[in-house]
Amino acid sequence: MRVIVHTGKGGVGKTSISAATALRCAELGLKTIVISTDTAHSLGDAYDKEIGPEPVLLAPNLWAQEIDARYSMDKYWGKVQTYMAALFSRQGVEDVVAEEVTILPGLEEGASLLWINEYFSQNEYDVLIVDAAPTAETIRLLSLPDVTRWWLERFLRLTRGIKVVKDTVKSVRNVFSRKQQSEDEEDADAWDQVEKLFDMLEGVRQLLTNPEFASMRLVVNPERMVIKETQRTYTYLNLYGYATDAVLVNRLIPEQVTDPFFDGWKQRQKTNLQFVTEAFGGLPVLTAPMFGEEMGGLEGLRRLADTLYGDKDPSQRLFDGQTHRIEKVDNATDGTRYVMHVPLGFASKDNMDLYRSRDEITLRVGPYRRNIVLPAALHDLELEAKFEAPNLHVRFFKADDTTRKNGK
Numbered sequence: 001m002r003v004i005v006h007t008g009k010g011g012v013g014k015t016s017i018s019a020a021t022a023l024r025c026a027e028l029g030l031k032t033i034v035i036s037t038d039t040a041h042s043l044g045d046a047y048d049k050e051i052g053p054e055p056v057l058l059a060p061n062l063w064a065q066e067i068d069a070r071y072s073m074d075k076y077w078g079k080v081q082t083y084m085a086a087l088f089s090r091q092g093v094e095d096v097v098a099e100e101v102t103i104l105p106g107l108e109e110g111a112s113l114l115w116i117n118e119y120f121s122q123n124e125y126d127v128l129i130v131d132a133a134p135t136a137e138t139i140r141l142l143s144l145p146d147v148t149r150w151w152l153e154r155f156l157r158l159t160r161g162i163k164v165v166k167d168t169v170k171s172v173r174n175v176f177s178r179k180q181q182s183e184d185e186e187d188a189d190a191w192d193q194v195e196k197l198f199d200m201l202e203g204v205r206q207l208l209t210n211p212e213f214a215s216m217r218l219v220v221n222p223e224r225m226v227i228k229e230t231q232r233t234y235t236y237l238n239l240y241g242y243a244t245d246a247v248l249v250n251r252l253i254p255e256q257v258t259d260p261f262f263d264g265w266k267q268r269q270k271t272n273l274q275f276v277t278e279a280f281g282g283l284p285v286l287t288a289p290m291f292g293e294e295m296g297g298l299e300g301l302r303r304l305a306d307t308l309y310g311d312k313d314p315s316q317r318l319f320d321g322q323t324h325r326i327e328k329v330d331n332a333t334d335g336t337r338y339v340m341h342v343p344l345g346f347a348s349k350d351n352m353d354l355y356r357s358r359d360e361i362t363l364r365v366g367p368y369r370r371n372i373v374l375p376a377a378l379h380d381l382e383l384e385a386k387f388e389a390p391n392l393h394v395r396f397f398k399a400d401d402t403t404r405k406n407g408k
Contacts (some may be wrong), residue, residue: 010134
């Protein structure tokens with residue numbers, strides 16, 4: 001199964017593009033499901049159909065689903081929550097309070113991604129399209145395992161007296177099996193669900209970071225503020241190993257619009273479109289115009305898919321390379337914290353410049369320029385760049401490192 005995640009700033013048209021992409025895949029004969037992870041669902045509005053928390057058949061080969069956070073919480077966490085709420089209640093905590101404090105932090109945001117794992121495991125569909133929330137659910141998921149481990153450790157200290165919880169729930173269950181041989185059936189069932197939940201979270205992370213199965217696609221409007229925010233999203237996706245294979249630029253004013261009122265706007269869009277090609281390092285850029293009407297219903301979405309993809313199959317990988325990646329370095333003897341690798345093909349060191357502000361690197365190779373927005377963890381670090389054809393390596397370290405004192 002191929003998974004395609006559309007993400008970007010709110011209001012750029014992710015839902016319409018997701019719906020149109022899913023329709024195109026279905027009409028190519030691929031069994032396709034599109035899911036919306038935004039709490040303010042509009043996928044049903046795009047198709048002009050009623051959609052619920054379980055898959056609904058909309059057209060031949062096309063299913064759609066609007067993820068309901070509460071429904072998903074009950075599905076994946078309900079048994080554990082009931083068990084832990086009962087423990088708190090027996091200690092005198094009011095039932096309503098007990099229910100609230102036993103909600104696993106971050107699961108409401110990450111529950112939609114558990115559905116991805118389920119569909120992938122069932123192998124029932126050929127293509128899964130994700131209409132992600134403006135806050136980029138895929139990035140939120142990255143912190144979910146750490147947050148839940150922190151929460152689980154403290155909860156277990158309260159209810160079990162366990163002092164240390166290791167990296168995974170499996171290790172928790174091993175501790176339990178050694179020290180709590182008399183666990184009752186209800187207790188065992190609850191922790192079975194915890195283990196299953198963590199296995200699913202790990203599974204979906206592995207799936208979404210495997211470019212053979214999953215692609216991230218960035219949806220933007222040709223506006224500088226939108227592009228800059230999407231750059232930050234793209235940088236974090238690179239940082240965590242998510243493969244981005246295209247940028248989809250939506251709502252370009254068509255050339256046939258000749259009213260002078262739009263001349264300045266069209267020129268700014270043209271400039272910003274050029275900036276997109278610089279900012280995302282060679283990723284394919286697909287464009288869709290601003291239509292004279294809302295793109296709703298199957299016919300309207302079909303028109304959008306035609307202009308966006310032409311004769312392309314959107315289920316296929318649109319880009320096989322990697323524009324840059326950032327690796328965290330642990331326990332380096334020279335104080336290195338992170339290294340960024342930027343492939344530059346046949347570039348020459350003599351024809352290359354690099355400029356850095358606190359949160360951004362500008363790289364010039366010949367007449368071409370690229371802007372790379374840095375994640376917050378790199379803002380206060382010094383850098384050292386080294387070109388070893390065909391890659392530029394940028395090392396980030398603290399200013400008081402010995403390498404800094406040596407003048408590097």
